[in-house]
Amino acid sequence: MRIGTPGFIPARLTEAREARRIPSKAALARRLGMSATTTSRWEDETSGQTPDNATLARLAGELNVRPEYFLRPPFHSDRPTFLRSLASTLVRDLEFQKAQMHWLQEISFIIGHYVDLPEVDIPDVLNGASYTQLRDEDIEDIALRLRRHWQLGDGPCGDVVSIMERVGIVVATIPMDTTKLDGLCAWSPIDNRPHVLLATDKMSFPRRQMDAAHELAHAVLHHSVPEEEFQANLRMIEQQAFRLGSAFLMPSTTYPKDVRHPSLAMLLNLKERWRVSVKAQIKRLADLGIIPDDFSRQLYKLYSAKGWSKGEPYDQNWPVSAPRALRDSLNLIVENNVRSKADLLATEFTISSADVESLCGLPRGWFERDTAEVVTLKRRTDIEPTIQHTDAEVIEFPDRRPRL
Structure with missing residues (x-):
């Protein structure tokens, strides 16, 4: 008998599937090469069936999330x-x-x-x-x-x-x-x-x-x-x-x-x-x-x-x-x-x-x-400045405006 993953949250699987635009549980099953009945039970909170550790890792890889994703509440x-x-x-x-x-x-x-x-x-x-x-x-x-x-x-x-x-x-x-x-x-x-x-x-x-x-x-x-x-x-x-x-x-x-x-x-x-x-x-x-x-x-x-x-x-x-x-x-x-x-x-x-x-x-x-x-x-x-600044003289430009 295969042992599932304690703490697995079915709603998280539904959420990840929808976030990846996978339209149905059957479509997810085809991508995993598994039975549609099996993946449907994973998303059913009343079934009590969850993927084992190895399958959970496959599921996480297919949906591009970490395995811990399925253990955190949505x-x-x-x-x-x-x-x-x-x-x-x-x-x-x-x-x-x-x-x-x-x-x-x-x-x-x-x-x-x-x-x-x-x-x-x-x-x-x-x-x-x-x-x-x-x-x-x-x-x-x-x-x-x-x-x-x-x-x-x-x-x-x-x-x-x-x-x-x-x-x-x-x-x-x-x-x-x-x-x-x-x-x-x-x-x-x-x-x-x-x-x-x-x-x-x-x-x-x-x-x-x-x-x-x-x-x-x-x-x-x-x-x-x-x-x-x-x-x-x-x-x-x-x-x-x-x-x-x-x-x-x-x-x-x-x-x-x-x-x-x-x-x-x-x-x-x-x-x-x-x-x-x-x-x-x-x-x-x-x-x-x-x-x-x-x-x-x-x-x-x-x-x-x-x-x-x-x-x-x-x-x-x-x-x-x-x-x-x-x-x-x-x-x-x-x-x-x-x-x-x-x-x-x-x-x-x-x-x-x-x-x-x-x-x-x-x-x-x-x-x-x-x-x-x-x-x-x-x-x-410790470096002395090489340029010495001295006071500057301001030179005005000549006024070349035309005189009236």
């Missing part, structure tokens, strides 16, 4: 993960993003043992009310209150990702290999900190701004929404997040004053100032009642006819900034000899170095590079 929560779950989105893509979010939460929790991340500074804008009671004017007011609380003024917004990190939100960016998912937001069940994962696919700065503001809105408005309500009220929740994100980027007190004669040319000009896409501006003008619905539809048709749905002018004018908090924290840990790179991989992180590098925004191969040693040059005091 970072799962009863709170929902906020993502734009579209009917056309593959279940495999949705599961991949949720698994990556769990890994991001685990990484930031580990880093938090050594580095004090910024405290979470998200004000209670609901004041005990339910998000279901919010009206459009309430959301507009919340956007202005957030700007005042974070001292952002009422002009064009700076880099939203930097703002999110400053107020204690952990942000990461990874390629999602699909245009159906732009980002997701979830609160960690361990440290009660919001985490946001943004896509890098077909990215531009205006799109990054809106995606980040959308996920920021989820963190502000929907942190207490239970899973069953999220599924039932998805449409309302997404509409609220988009409205708050738009209001945050284009405040009702200032943005409309820049809009004189709405047209694509004018909105393109405003894009340079507000760093928001033309498409998002059309929606914002319609939401504020500045343009009627029939005119917004005309603008959308003209927008599509120009081919801007595939990319707007000026999209690549501004560099897309990357999150810095996790990257800088790991560099700080290693450079100050708190833990070495090898030590971190051997004892703290159970996922691969490539996964940590991707989620933390580190250069590929960062863990394999030797840490640079900083050498301070000793100042020589």
Whole structure:
């Protein structure tokens, strides 16, 4: 009789399989050359069957994690993960993003043992009310209150990702290999900190701004929404997040004053100032009642006819900034000899170095590079200066301006 591995956690196997986009237990079994029934039992918490040590090592190698990965509890929560779950989105893509979010939460929790991340500074804008009671004017007011609380003024917004990190939100960016998912937001069940994962696919700065503001809105408005309500009220929740994100980027007190004669040319000009896409501006003008619905539809048709749905002018004018908090924290840990790179991989992180590098925004191969040693040059005091400085005389240039 083969003896399994004590402490094996089936949910971790499911998580790793989904993080590798392996669509089913049967697909994993084929990759291992094993029975589908066997791998299914490993993911079933009620079966009591687990892989033995040798098989666990094979499993870890196939999924590119350390064997210890399957012995640590997962970072799962009863709170929902906020993502734009579209009917056309593959279940495999949705599961991949949720698994990556769990890994991001685990990484930031580990880093938090050594580095004090910024405290979470998200004000209670609901004041005990339910998000279901919010009206459009309430959301507009919340956007202005957030700007005042974070001292952002009422002009064009700076880099939203930097703002999110400053107020204690952990942000990461990874390629999602699909245009159906732009980002997701979830609160960690361990440290009660919001985490946001943004896509890098077909990215531009205006799109990054809106995606980040959308996920920021989820963190502000929907942190207490239970899973069953999220599924039932998805449409309302997404509409609220988009409205708050738009209001945050284009405040009702200032943005409309820049809009004189709405047209694509004018909105393109405003894009340079507000760093928001033309498409998002059309929606914002319609939401504020500045343009009627029939005119917004005309603008959308003209927008599509120009081919801007595939990319707007000026999209690549501004560099897309990357999150810095996790990257800088790991560099700080290693450079100050708190833990070495090898030590971190051997004892703290159970996922691969490539996964940590991707989620933390580190250069590929960062863990394999030797840490640079900083050498301070000793100042020589026994050498006499060879150049003697004397007082200088200031000579004025002659005034050659024409005389009247």
